[in-house]
Amino acid sequence: MNRFKYLILVLCLFITTEVHAYGEVVNNTDETVTSTAKANSSTSTTSTPSTSRSTTSRSTRSTSRSSYSYGESSSVSVGSKSTTIQIKEVEGTSYKLFIDDKKELLTSSEEELLFSDMEKLAPYGNIGFLSISSDAGSETTIATNFYVSNFGETNGVIFMINMQTRQLTIRAFSTQASVDLISSNKVDSILANVYRYASKGDYYTCAKNVFNQCYTVITGESIFEPMKIASNAILAFSISSFILYIYVLSSSSIKKASNKEIMNGINRNVDIKDIMIRPNGTRRVYSPQSSSSSGGGGGHSGGGGGGFHSSGGSHGF
């Protein structure tokens, strides 16, 4: 039995490490972009690969990262204003539709079809599709910087396919503080519904479904989340069984009476007197005081557009 306990401990330590690594890449947290995209000097669109890093294809997360910097020579200049982007304006709104299919995942006709699929979302923000091959940063950073550098801090949704890391990413941008255009939870559900299309290579259908489901969510309708329902059902039953199991263990065992209860039932007479307290030296305990914060006030530089933030998530395919 002790051996199994040791093995379980090792397994847990390993899982903790993996969860931590997993959490670094699949970033579902909202981010507040407080500064516009950094100016960059490079608009290179060379096809030279980025500095080599080990990646695994068809994995849910990249195994390594490099610090992102503008101007770095890479196969995709994701921090710069794209020169391959197709932008379509929609009547009646200042927002635009865009497709930047650098990896040529869509045919021309599919692009046209996709534009028409995206049109219904136009009143809500700049809506777009991006395909890249890069591992110059997290999916969130790449998508956000691309969007902001091309459209500024405005409402919008971007769907990105990164062929290098095999990740699908949806980022939704909102100028209203604390109000998500599409919440990260819903993004997770949409990606869980569509990733299979990307796995099969049907990128158009994947993108189409993304934008259709985004529209459903934005307009307040419900999307079909079968796995969420199934997994929550199983999890709920497990949690309830577990809670009641704890109750069974605690309630069915015969509990020993406390010392106090026993003492209350006897003839007890206790007198403590003549107490003498004599000094017997001192004891020192090292407890450094918390250092005053060096350079305090960190975090985000003021930036403009208070309230602008993004939400979203990624999924492997």
Next chain:
Amino acid sequence: MIKCPHCSGELDFDIKDQVVKCPYCDSEFNPKEEIGKVKSASERKATEYDTGVTKGKCYTCSQCGAQLVTFDDTAVTFCSYCDSQALIASEMDVLNPKLIIPFKKTKDEAIDMYLKKIKGSLFAPNNFKNDIILKKFRGIFMPYEIYDIESHDQFLCDGERYSHRSGDYIIYDKFLISGQVDAKYDGISFDVSSGYGDDVSQAIPFDIKEGEEFNHNYLIGNYADTSDIDSKIYDDNATSMVKTDLENTIRSNPKLYGYSISNVKTSSDIKEKKKGFFPVYFASFRNKKGDRIHYAIINGQNGKSAVDIPVDYKKYLFSSLLLAVPIFFILQSFATITAQEIAIASLIILLVGFIIQAIDIKKINDKENHVNDEGFNFKNLSQVDIQNPEAIKEKIATSIEKKKESNNTPKKIKGFGLYIFLTALIPGFLLLIRNYNDDLYYGSAIFSLVVCLFIFRFVVKKHNTFIARSLPQLNKRGGDENE
């Protein structure tokens, strides 16, 4: 046992009025006074028997002359033929009780307390409320050893108190504290019947202050057991209890507020030990298979109960499903769990399930092997020197340690660690290779959680089996003697 001096009818002890009454002529008697001659079972031509499972003596009923079969720890019993109460004088003389706590709760009140306990237990089987079980309750006086412990000595302890901060250091002042203790503890008691488990007796404490000087009159209408273990094995337990109480009292003394007290040294002596009878209502009933037995014991003085309650698995399952509904809606409303996250959640539940079942299996093993039941372990020692308490304690401790260490104990119940570990490999492997396919994660999570549910099922089943006690307990009055 005692006849009415007016009409020679069998007397009864009225619990509500705390008097002895004759149901035939309505005479009332003070139980503290002598009412009539106590007639014992005839011990002339008493014979011994030993079946290999139980042993005892056969006496002759002083009323009808029928044979009375008793067990080694019987002090008072009833004749199966004429239902008259019979006192085993020799056993009573050996026990020589000095104190008795009379029954304060009637049998009906005890049954009400039992039913309250069963109803309060969410998953108690419905058949535990059956009349068949309720009729099994019998009033029994259990033998207890009552300690009178005193402490009239100095105490010493270390004290510490926060003084000030000096740079990166906190300075504590240390003190030597002493004082005088004058303490008297009269009434710390332990049961001295091996069949009456320590786990039960320590769960239903009595109030010794309501005890009376022993008189046979209080025994009227109820069974009584005598002691079959030596009380010396509890001497250390009694002094330890006093030591703990003295330490707590010293710590809470107003003069020592603000001091952190440690290393308390006190001393106490056992001044007197005496035997007493404490009242319980006892019922025992077999499990479905008939190979184990449940106890239900109600304190005859204050109604506290200790019952071996198993879990009705259907109720457990239904309650789990019911509780799952609000949890499901909470998860739906506030959480979207990704495939990888649910795989991780299943691993966490497997891990916690492993810990919980390991703890439960250990408790079952300890109970099954009577690891913490000193009375039982004393009874089952061979060749023990009763006059040497240290030897007794050492022998019991060795016996208990052997049971804990032994991997070959026939009664060792195996846990489910291996199954849990093998199940955890699946989602663990998927997380390791960082597979992108959600279906695999969901599948592995569902599989893991189903395994977990099965493990809960098996552990609940084992829990149910071993919440009952192993036979033989046939000698315990409370219903099974006629089955």
